[in-house]
Amino acid sequence: MKENHKILFEPYQLAGCTLKNRYVMAAMGTGGMVTAENTFNERGIEYYVARAKGGVGLIITGTIYAENDIEKAVDGTMPCPTDNPSTFIMNTAEMCERVHAYGSKIFTQLTAGFGRVLKPHLLCGQPPIAPSPISSYWDENLMCRELTVDEIHTIVERCGDTAKICQQAGFDGIEIHAVHEGYLLDQFAIPFFNKRTDEYGGCLENRLRFACEVVQNIKKKCGEKFPVILRYCLKSYIKGVRQGGLPGEEFEELGRDIPEGIEAAKILVKAGYDALDVDAGAYDSWYWSHPPMYFEKGMNLPFGEILKKEMDVPILIAGRMENPDLASEALRDGKTDLIALGRSLLADPDTVNKIRSGRFEFVRPCLGCHEGCMNRLITAKPVSCAVNPSCGRETYYDLKPACVQKKILIIGAGVAGMEAARVLKLRGHSPVILEKSSRPGGSLHLAGAPSFKHDDLKLIDWYQRTLEEMGVEIHYNTAVTAETLKSYPHDAVIVATGSTPRTLRLPGNHDMYPAERIFSGEIKPGSHTVIIGGGLVGCELALDLAENGKQVTILEALPEILSAGAPVPHMNKIMLKDLLHFHHVQQIAGAGVKCIEGNTVTYTKDGEEHKLDADTFVCAIGYTSNNSLYEQLSLEENEIYLLGDARRVRNIMYAVWDAYELARSL
Numbered sequence: 083m084k085e086n087h088k089i090l091f092e093p094y095q096l097a098g099c100t101l102k103n104r105y106v107m108a109a110m111g112t113g114g115m116v117t118a119e120n121t122f123n124e125r126g127i128e129y130y131v132a133r134a135k136g137g138v139g140l141i142i143t144g145t146i147y148a149e150n151d152i153e154k155a156v157d158g159t160m161p162c163p164t165d166n167p168s169t170f171i172m173n174t175a176e177m178c179e180r181v182h183a184y185g186s187k188i189f190t191q192l193t194a195g196f197g198r199v200l201k202p203h204l205l206c207g208q209p210p211i212a213p214s215p216i217s218s219y220w221d222e223n224l225m226c227r228e229l230t231v232d233e234i235h236t237i238v239e240r241c242g243d244t245a246k247i248c249q250q251a252g253f254d255g256i257e258i259h260a261v262h263e264g265y266l267l268d269q270f271a272i273p274f275f276n277k278r279t280d281e282y283g284g285c286l287e288n289r290l291r292f293a294c295e296v297v298q299n300i301k302k303k304c305g306e307k308f309p310v311i312l313r314y315c316l317k318s319y320i321k322g323v324r325q326g327g328l329p330g331e332e333f334e335e336l337g338r339d340i341p342e343g344i345e346a347a348k349i350l351v352k353a354g355y356d357a358l359d360v361d362a363g364a365y366d367s368w369y370w371s372h373p374p375m376y377f378e379k380g381m382n383l384p385f386g387e388i389l390k391k392e393m394d395v396p397i398l399i400a401g402r403m404e405n406p407d408l409a410s411e412a413l414r415d416g417k418t419d420l421i422a423l424g425r426s427l428l429a430d431p432d433t434v435n436k437i438r439s440g441r442f443e444f445v446r447p448c449l450g451c452h453e454g455c456m457n458r459l460i461t462a463k464p465v466s467c468a469v470n471p472s473c474g475r476e477t478y479y480d481l482k483p484a485c486v487q488k489k490i491l492i493i494g495a496g497v498a499g500m501e502a503a504r505v506l507k508l509r510g511h512s513p514v515i516l517e518k519s520s521r522p523g524g525s526l527h528l529a530g531a532p533s534f535k536h537d538d539l540k541l542i543d544w545y546q547r548t549l550e551e552m553g554v555e556i557h558y559n560t561a562v563t564a565e566t567l568k569s570y571p572h573d574a575v576i577v578a579t580g581s582t583p584r585t586l587r588l589p590g591n592h593d594m595y596p597a598e599r600i601f602s603g604e605i606k607p608g609s610h611t612v613i614i615g616g617g618l619v620g621c622e623l624a625l626d627l628a629e630n631g632k633q634v635t636i637l638e639a640l641p642e643i644l645s646a647g648a649p650v651p652h653m654n655k656i657m658l659k660d661l662l663h664f665h666h667v668q669q670i671a672g673a674g675v676k677c678i679e680g681n682t683v684t685y686t687k688d689g690e691e692h693k694l695d696a697d698t699f700v701c702a703i704g705y706t707s708n709n710s711l712y713e714q715l716s717l718e719e720n721e722i723y724l725l726g727d728a729r730r731v732r733n734i735m736y737a738v739w740d741a742y743e744l745a746r747s748l
């Protein structure tokens with residue numbers, strides 16, 4: 083273990099519960115991990131056990147429901163212990179016992195409700211509940227129903243009952259979800275949502291009464307010593323409906339500001355909460371609670387630091403905390419007491435053990451993309467991870483030794499080729515990669531060029547290091563043709579030759595560059611760049627240039643930017659849009675580009691012709707598969723497969739997942 087990381091492995095007393103180290107698995111929704119009886123299924127149990135085995139000191143499970151009558155959700159993505167207590171105890175006891183076998187502790191996260199942020203399709207046709215008749219986050223025409231005082235009392239009692247069932251099942255404590263992220267208790271806490279005039283509205287104490295009664299009821303039923311912690315947002319970052327404030331931005335806070343956040347934290351701790359799991363944000367500023375790659379690492383630490391100075395209560399912090407240098411420094415500087423990891427434990431369940439043994443560079447990096455995790459959760463698919471296809475399906479989607487070991491040539495050392503090689507080697511095959519350039523990674527080098535995408539470059543490093551350690555043979559500077567392939571003995575071939583940027587043929591006398599030539603640094607843009615194509619690549623290039631002081635205009639043919647191609651995960655999309663706006667990137671949607679003459683682009687919008695002057699013109703209109711080698715070889719080879727972008731241009735997740743699927747079956 084590295085000397086400066088030792089502090090991360092010191093035990094910690096969390097409300098009387100001894101944790102073996104400072105690492106906590108942050109609560110993450112259990113989509114796909116719930117049985118029809120609303121308890122954890124085998125998939126969920128194996129998922130948590132794998133993270134305990136990976137060395138984390140405390141697991142906080144994804145949210146479970148206290149109550150499913152008043153807020154009737156039908157989705158099967160959250161366990162509800164009160165629905166069937168004995169079945170819940172039976173399944174969950176086994177999960178807690180197995181987690182405990184690794185010396186880890188396990189809490190469950192218990193929600194008092196979702197309120198206005200529950201997705202409409204889960205509502206059984208009923209209106210969402212809320213403190214007051216406000217509109218649903220998802221549909222401003224859908225009005226919420228105001229909770230009655232009797233219903234609030236019922237939810238409080240059910241929280242206590244649920245916690246008792248969880249205690250009987252073997253959980254070591256409860257995290258209450260949440261005066262955080264704009265969920266029901268947070269809606270009560272914030273006057274922007276809570277317009278009540280009874281004892282649950284008005285002054286701060288009244289607005290926090292519901293959350294305070296929840297902890298008091300749990301302590302009454304489970305005993306004072308049973309740990310109850312709170313997921314808590316110090317600041318809401320609500321700028322307007324569905325618009326969030328960005329780091330460092332001046333705006334009028336419509337939710338909870340920091341001074342009120344400190345006062346509220348004191349009231350909540352006095353009521354009985356034993357620790358605060360601190361971050362920021364609400365659904366209206368969703369990227370704060372679900373930080374995409376555009377955020378810096380450890381972005382929530384300033385909030386922990388503020389609370390640590392103001393009060394004496396254990397603090398947990400999540401939010402891009404995977405780097406052990408950053409994490410250990412945060413502990414030493416008194417910014418937090420515990421380090422919560424969310425997505426990095428999805429990307430690599432063994433993160434903590436690898437850090438412990440001084441091998442952080444072997445931790446598979448999370449990309450901050452949300453493709454495999456949150457995007458799947460909010461589109462009713464099982465939670466997994468873009469770079470770790472077996473996440474959430476640890477047992478039934480694992481790797482078995484190959485029955486017949488083969489020599490398999492892989493053409494292309496992009497992500498798909500490298501993932502295929504890794505899996506094949508693990509299963510006992512002999513993969514050999516033939517790469518035409520002098521380095522691995524393919525187009526990921528260009529995707530990872532902006533500073534906010536450097537985790538993409540870390541993924542290349544991870545593959546390179548891992549393949550090297552496994553002894554996978556890679557031949558660089560080796561362009562393959564149908565003829566030269568014959569000189570490599572093999573049983574099968576995988577073609578993973580990637581893709582090429584699409585070009586646009588326009589009339590006029592101009593230079594227009596593909597985005598890749600800007601990302602690679604080959605072309606230095608002038609002071610004003612026009613980017614044709616407002617998909618993800620165009621928008622990320624625009625952000626990168628704007629962050630570096632350039633004037634940028636995006637011309638997008640569709641009515642909205644970021645709407646072409648595969649949908650961008652919600653929180654990434656809203657943050658990118660807010661950032662483009664913040665950096666004054668001009669966005670012209672519905673623009674049909676006609677020609678570029680010299681320094682002037684002509685486009686039409688709403689039937690009218692417009693002209694725009696710039697000194698650099700960039701084209702970012704997608705990619706086409708490089709599959710010609712496969713077509714030449716397909717009738718020559720007995721066993722040949724086409725993989726990654728060469729088969730179908732999609733995203734990193736599908737390059738990795740398709741490679742894993744193919745390589746686990748050969």
Ligand SMILES: Cc1cc2nc3c(=O)[nH]c(=O)nc-3n(C[C@H](O)[C@H](O)[C@H](O)COP(=O)(O)O)c2cc1C
Nearest residue numbers: 108109110111144145400401402423424425455456
């Ligand atoms: C798939 C997914 C589901 C999540 N579900 C919850 C949840 O149920 N409750 C909660 O408090 N936070 C939830 N979060 C937020 C995480 O607890 C964590 O705060 C966030 O991912 C930032 O930490 P990280 O950068 O280490 O991932 C979820 C995050 C992800 C990725």
Ligand code: SF4
Nearest residue numbers: 448449451452454468
């Ligand atoms: S899907 Fe993306 S953001 Fe989510 S854990 Fe995996 S790499 Fe990280």
